[in-house]
Amino acid sequence: MAAATQGSRHPQVWQLPPACGEDPLAGVPLPLPLRAVLARRGLNRAQVEELLQMPPLPEATEHFPQLAVAVRRLRRACDGAEAVAICGDYDADGMTSTALLIRALRALGAHPVAAIPSRMDDGYGLNPGMVERLHGEGIRLLVTVDNGVSATEALMAAAQRGMEVILTDHHTLPSPPPEALALIHPATTPEASPYRGLAGVGLAYVLGHALAQAMGQLEAIETARDLFCVGTIADMAPLTGANRSWLRQGLATLHRSRCEGLRALQQLAGLEETPLRADAIGFQIAPRINAVGRLGDPRLVVELLTADDPGEAIELARQCDALNRQRRELCDAIEAEALALLDADGDSLAPFLLLAQGHWHHGVIGIVASRLMERFQRPVALLAGEGEGRLRASVRAPEGFAVDQALTTCAEHLERYGGHPAAGGFTVRAEAVHALHDQLNGLALAWQQSQPLGQPVRPEALLTLDQIDRRFWQQLLALEPFGVGHRSPVFWARDCQVLEERRLRGGHLRLSLRQGEARCEGIAWRWESPGPVPERLDLAFRVGLNRWNGEERLQLEILALRQHHPEIRLQRAKQTYVCRRCGEQQLELRNPSGDRIHAHRLPNGAIRSDDCRAEHAYVAGLLQDAAIGLGLQP
Structure with a gap:
């Protein structure tokens, strides 16, 4: 109905929600705006009651056909004090999965060792070189976490050396599935299983819990659910089914975790006094973990999350914190360079933004690509030098443009590539970049022409400022945790008066607002518009809680605004x-x-x-x- 901009080169177009008709969720103990949100998402009364009450989960052994085989083999390893390699990945999901199983197996009697490849030197997942090294160290049992189903050469190398492999992975399962002693994968569960959305750390939790339960030692996994919470949120797994059930239970006690590493991270983030919410993990804890996998040695995180000494844990956490600060500085510097390159091209933006600099860091270009994609609402690839005339890229794209399909279409120009619809990566020779960009531009232009003009703003329900109080906040919390598959509601408010406007460090914007007799504070993160804010406006926002100097205040987290018109x-x-x-x-x-x-x-x-x-x-x-x-x- 109207358009607004935030200073980017892409206008925003508001798309208000459809009418609900009669209240289909009347009688559900939630305020009308929340009932409207859930109804517009297609939820019926039974599904809303399930969100609020969390029915018990079925036994995991009934849904994972090969879980019992894996438990029997690991129990033998624990009884015999056997060395077991936990082969993880260098992202937060993989590192928390690795730490979870190391803590569990160590407490149950085995001798687990971490084996995580280097992002810079080895690339993703289990590889033949790792298998050969582990075999030389006398290890005969491998457990993969958050990887393995596509490691064909490594699995063949393990089989040739007589090594047994338990695969736990949630990435796309090839056909036919890989051969291993046991495969723990969401795709092997029944179609409507609540375990279908588990990330790598969720599968590690299933395995660790089943093993401890079989051995009658559930105390061995007392910190496993804490690590599950962090890894699941960091990996942006869908917060439905088992993920939602375990997170609801785990988040309530995570701030009192007996994992010294998690306590140290919470202390550095200033989050140790109150129960954690999913967004606090996503914005405060997960980046400190992910930064290590991007810039440093992922074994640092495993050591942190398996440390028993509080002093050692806080020192390791400080190292993670330092890498996270370095990661932020690198991202800001690369983003500034990328924007300067775009400005040098004038006002005309390519349908597909492809930018390359040899000195950019492979570990963070994906973050910057995401920022540019959100800013300009078009596919983005950032390329960094890899040596020997090659460039390595991270790709991000808005909803609707399939990255994996685009890269497959351009395969003739690429040496390696992979990904999923929203993100991917590839390696390309420098001399092929121009032809690659031409083809990607053609694909992006065709997609762009099929899309409505402007960046959509889609609030889900009207919420007046006088409705935003502690009671509403508690009812909103009853629907948490929010995340992928169950996102935090986006509301809109009409005809708000701006009482005060303040520009904050970091490019943020704070507004003091009034609507009728009600007043509220709002914050717009990374606000791009340099111009003045209209005196009367409509807002799209989420409801959040601002903690400052020991005080808690509800605030609007502003996503978009437009001038109000009667x-x-x-x-x-x-x-x-x-x-x-x-x-x-x-x-x-x-x-x-x-x-x-x-x-x-x-x-x-x-x-x-x-x-x-x-x-x-x-x-x-x-x-x-x-x-x-x-x-x-x-």
Whole structure:
């Protein structure tokens, strides 16, 4: 209905939610705006009750066909004090998975060792060189976590040396599946299984829990759920099913974890006094872990998360913190360089942004690519030098542009590539970059032309400022944890007055707002617009909690804003209809010929008109949309 910008080169287009009609979740103990959000997401009463109550999970052994085989073999390893290699990955999911199983197996009697490849030297996953080294160290049992199903050469090397392998992985399972002693993978569970969304650390938790339970020593995994919480949120796994159930339980006690490494990270982040929320882990804990895998040796994180001495843990956590600061500085520097390169090209942006600098760091270019993708709403590839005339890239793309398909289409120009619809990577020779960019531009342009103009802003329900109080906050918390598959609701508020505007360090914007008699503070992170904010505006936002100097205050986390207009315009079938409120609960709809229809809101939320023309389905739909846009319905 209207557009706004945040100073990027991409306008924002607001798409307000459809009308709900009669409240389909009436009677559910949640306020109307939250019921409207859940109804618009397609949830029925039973699904909402499941969100709120968390039914018990089925036994994992009933859903993972080869879990019992893996448990029997690991139990033998524990009984015989056998050396076992835990072969992880260098991201937060892989490192927390590795630490989880090392802590569990060590407590149960085995002698586990961490084996994680180097991002810079080895690349992703188990490789033949690792297998050969571990075999030389006398290890005959490998357990992969967060990798392994695509490690064909490494699995062959292990089989040739008589080594047994237990695979736990959540990445795409090839057909036929790899041969191993046991395969623990979400795709092997029943189709509607609550275990389908587990990340690598979730599978490690399943394995560790099943083993400790079989050995009658559940105390051996007392910190396993804490590590599960961190790894699951860091990997952006869907927060449904088993993930949601275990997170709801684990987040309540995570701040009292008996894992000294996690306590040290929380201390450095200032999060040790109150129960943690998913966003605190995602923004404060996970980056400190991921930074190590990007810039340093991932064994540092494993040592931190398996440390028993508080003094050692805090020292290791400080090293992670230092790498995270270095990671932020590198990201900011690369982003500034990338923006300068784009500015040098003038106002015309390529459909596919491809930028290369030999000195950029492989470990962080994916983060910067994500920032640029969000800023310009188009696919982005950042390339860094790899030596011998090659460049290595990280790719990110908006929803709808399939990175994996695009790279497959351009395979003739690439030496290596992989990924999924939203992200990927590739290696390319320098002389092929120009032809590659031309082909990627063609793919991105075709996609761009099929998309509506502008970056969509999609609030899910109207929320007035006077509704935002502690009671609403507690009811919102009842729906947590939020994340992939169950995102935090986006609300909108209409006709707010700006009382004060402050620009903060880091490019953030703080607003003091009033709507009627209600007042509220709002924060817009990394706000790009240098111009003044309109005095009266509409906002799209999430509701958050600001902790500062021992005080807690609710605040709006502003995602978008636009100047408020008393009248709104609806575009339908190449016709423009003008709508305005003409009373507390009344609206007027005017067609291009100037004809008017009046309607009013009933106490039950329905929109009623005495004009017989409103009985037509087309006109009734217009009135419903007008009621949403004018703030007469949530």
